[in-house]
Amino acid sequence: MTARGRLWLFLVGAAAFAMVFVTACFSLPPFGSVHHPYGERAVRAALSHHTANVIASVNFDLRALDTLGEETILFAAVLGTVVLLRQTADEQRTRPEPAVVRPRVRWFALAMLPFAMLIGLYVIAHGQISPGGGFQGGVVTATALHLLYLAADYRALERVRPVPLYEIGDAAGEAAYVVTGLGALLAGSAFLANVLPLGTFATLSSGGTVILLNAAVGIEVTSGIVVLLARFLDQAVEIGHADDGNDHGNDGKERV
Amino acid sequence: MTDVLIVVALLLVAGAATAAVLNRDPVRQALVLSFLGLALALLFTFLQAPDVALSQLAVGSAVTPLMILLTVRKVRRRPGDSTDKGRER
Amino acid sequence: MRADDGWLAVALVPLLALVPVLWRVSRGAPEDRLIAQNLSSLLGGLALLPAAQGFGRPAYVDVALVLSVLGPTGTLIYARFLGVLPGSRLVRRTALLGVPAIVLPLCVAAGPGRAMAKLLLIGALLIAGSVVTGAGGGRGRKAAADGGRTA
Numbered sequence: 001m002t003a004r005g006r007l008w009l010f011l012v013g014a015a016a017f018a019m020v021f022v023t024a025c026f027s028l029p030p031f032g033s034v035h036h037p038y039g040e041r042a043v044r045a046a047l048s049h050h051t052a053n054v055i056a057s058v059n060f061d062l063r064a065l066d067t068l069g070e071e072t073i074l075f076a077a078v079l080g081t082v083v084l085l086r087q088t089a090d091e092q093r094t095r096p097e098p099a100v101v102r103p104r105v106r107w108f109a110l111a112m113l114p115f116a117m118l119i120g121l122y123v124i125a126h127g128q129i130s131p132g133g134g135f136q137g138g139v140v141t142a143t144a145l146h147l148l149y150l151a152a153d154y155r156a157l158e159r160v161r162p163v164p165l166y167e168i169g170d171a172a173g174e175a176a177y178v179v180t181g182l183g184a185l186l187a188g189s190a191f192l193a194n195v196l197p198l199g200t201f202a203t204l205s206s207g208g209t210v211i212l213l214n215a216a217v218g219i220e221v222t223s224g225i226v227v228l229l230a231r232f233l234d235q236a237v238e239i240g241h242a243d244d245g246n247d248h249g250n251d252g253k254e255r256v
Numbered sequence: 257m258t259d260v261l262i263v264v265a266l267l268l269v270a271g272a273a274t275a276a277v278l279n280r281d282p283v284r285q286a287l288v289l290s291f292l293g294l295a296l297a298l299l300f301t302f303l304q305a306p307d308v309a310l311s312q313l314a315v316g317s318a319v320t321p322l323m324i325l326l327t328v329r330k331v332r333r334r335p336g337d338s339t340d341k342g343r344e345r
Numbered sequence: 346m347r348a349d350d351g352w353l354a355v356a357l358v359p360l361l362a363l364v365p366v367l368w369r370v371s372r373g374a375p376e377d378r379l380i381a382q383n384l385s386s387l388l389g390g391l392a393l394l395p396a397a398q399g400f401g402r403p404a405y406v407d408v409a410l411v412l413s414v415l416g417p418t419g420t421l422i423y424a425r426f427l428g429v430l431p432g433s434r435l436v437r438r439t440a441l442l443g444v445p446a447i448v449l450p451l452c453v454a455a456g457p458g459r460a461m462a463k464l465l466l467i468g469a470l471l472i473a474g475s476v477v478t479g480a481g482g483g484r485g486r487k488a489a490a491d492g493g494r495t496a
Contacts, residue, residue: 055307105421105430108477115470116414123310123407130404131306132411139314140411143418146322150421225319236326240333257353261396264360268367275371283427284371287378290419291370294389297408298360301393306405313408317386317415318422325426 050198051207052129059133060213064192068177071217075174078224082167085231091239099153109151116144124218128207134214138221145226154237163230166223173220180212258302265299286324293317352399352454355447359391376431379423380479384436386416387475391447394467398451403460406467413467417474424478436479440472 001009029037046057059067087093101109120141127133149157181192189195196208205211272292279285293316300309366388369381390409397405424430448468455461 053307102430104477104480105424108417108473109421112414112417112474116418119410119414123411126407131407132310133307136307136310136314136411139311139319140415143314143318143415146318147418150418150425229319229322232323232326236330257350257357257399261353261357261360264357264364268360268363271364271367272371275367279371284378287382287423288371290382290423291367291385294385294412295363295367297412298389298392301396301405301408304400304402306402306408309408310411313411313415317412317419321419322422325422329426 047201049194049208049210050201051210052202053127053131053133055131056128056133056207056210056214060128060210060217061194061207064181064209064213067213067217068181068192071174071177071220074224075170075220078170078228081228081231085235087234087239091241093234093238094240096154096237098155101150101152106151109147113144113147113151116147117141120144120222124214125204127214127218128210129202129204134217134219135221138218139225141218141222142225142229146229149233154233157233161226161230163227166226166230169219169223170227173216173218173223176216176219177213180209180216184209261302262299265295265302268295269299282324282328286321286328289324290317290321293320349399349401352395355395356392356399359388359443359447363388363392375427376429379420379427379429380431380433380436382423383416383420383433383475383478384439386412386419387436387440387443387471390416390467390471391443394447394451394464398454403455406460406463410463410467410470413470413474416471417478420474420478430478433479436475440475440479444468444471444475 029035042058042062043054045062046052046054049057049061051057051061120137120139120143122137123132123140124134124137127137145161146157148160184193184195185191187195192209192213194208194210196212198208199206207214269292272288272295276285276288276292279288293312297309297312297316300306300312363385366381366385370378370385373381390412393409393412394406397403397409421430445468448464452461452464455464
């Protein structure tokens with residue numbers, strides 16, 4: 001397709017999108033008004049299911065099916081990365097030199113690791129009562145693990161982080177979500193319906209299936225991000241072309 | 257007062273997004289992107305959406321920069337790039 | 346001005362300080378950009394804490410808690426790849442003066458309890474992160490020494 005053709009295609013598409021978008025915007029309730037038709041119903045539903053964080057209730061109870069879709073997108077994205085960034089026949093793995101890290105940074109990163117991990121788990125565990133949840137906490141927990149890479153080097157991280165285990169965790173988290181949904185079917189209700197005892201409002205055990213689904217997402221996101229970064233780190237640090245013998249010595253210090 | 261905070265955060269977001277586009281080097285863009293992520297997180301918090309702010313912070317402050325920088329390192333180390341064409345960009 | 350607006354006005358100070366920081370992060374030498382990135386997460390945390398109080402939503406401090414952990418992590422990631430961790434008296438001073446100036450009044454407002462412990466933890470994490478990432482010490486030995494394949 002010529003550049004001119006592409007431009008026209010874009011302009012037609014953009015015009016059509018703009019038209020639909022503007023029409024949709026005019027049908028929205030006014031911004032900043034006191035009347036929120038969806039919000040009022042969502043808050044009522046969340047309170048009736050003893051979930052203090054209404055967002056968690058929307059994500060894991062009212063619209064749990066949407067979250068299953070989002071979780072599957074992440075799962076598929078990680079799977080795609082694993083396939084794309086695998087070690088191919090013309091690539092070879094070389095052991096990188098151990099990195100030299102300043103003692104202060106090493107000390108700080110190591111001291112921060114348990115804190116960061118604890119905060120990640122805290123954000124996951126309190127998803128139903130305060131802002132946060134499986135996704136946010138999962139990313140923090142996975143990031144915390146990589147403080148070990150900053151404290152030492154990739155080899156140190158590889159020693160304590162068995163990627164196959166996280167690959168299983170990724171799949172198990174995804175499966176646990178679906179199984180919880182099917183459990184609701186077995187209990188005689190709809191797929192992903194909230195069928196468990198709702199617990200006491202604003203405690204860690206409140207919210208029924210919200211807790212289980214939140215935990216499933218937490219496991220999947222933590223494992224998924226670890227696997228994702230493992231593939232990126234493998235490619236950037238260890239895997240090179242078989243004929244890439246003469247390193248030119250620029251990599252540790254890319255100048256901006 | 258909330259409106260003032262929202263307006264300042266919006267301006268920061270607009271400024272950071274423009275700066276990210278105007279920078280051409282991926283590493284510089286990554287740094288501006290970090291700032292943009294922070295400005296967005298502040299904006300979301302001021303708009304009473306802490307859950308979204310947390311998502312933005314979690315992804316934007318460490319994982320995205322790490323992925324961008326690892327990709328840049330991998331791409332710049334390609335064989336052949338070291339001699340001639342890798343230097344021109 | 347209501348009492349809540351007072352806290353929001355406090356939040357406005359670090360927020361406005363982010364404007365020149367944005368200028369530094371988008372222009373200038375790599376070291377300056379990295380310092381600006383470091384400073385931005387500190388100022389972000391300092392804006393979030395009084396904002397949570399001003400909105401009357403103590404749970405919002407979780408955002409600052411996550412930022413206090415991930416902000417320095419992000420800076421260290423950049424430092425690893427750029428091969429520099431520039432020292433900055435500005436970052437250290439902002440942390441040592443700004444964090445107590447904002448966290449201690451918030452602790453008084455919160456009163457003894459879990460909320461106060463959380464605020465103190467966030468304050469400690471913000472200071473520790475800024476002092477370590479802002480202490481400098483010239484260029485990393487790693488970047489100067491190794492030939493490339495370092496992890």
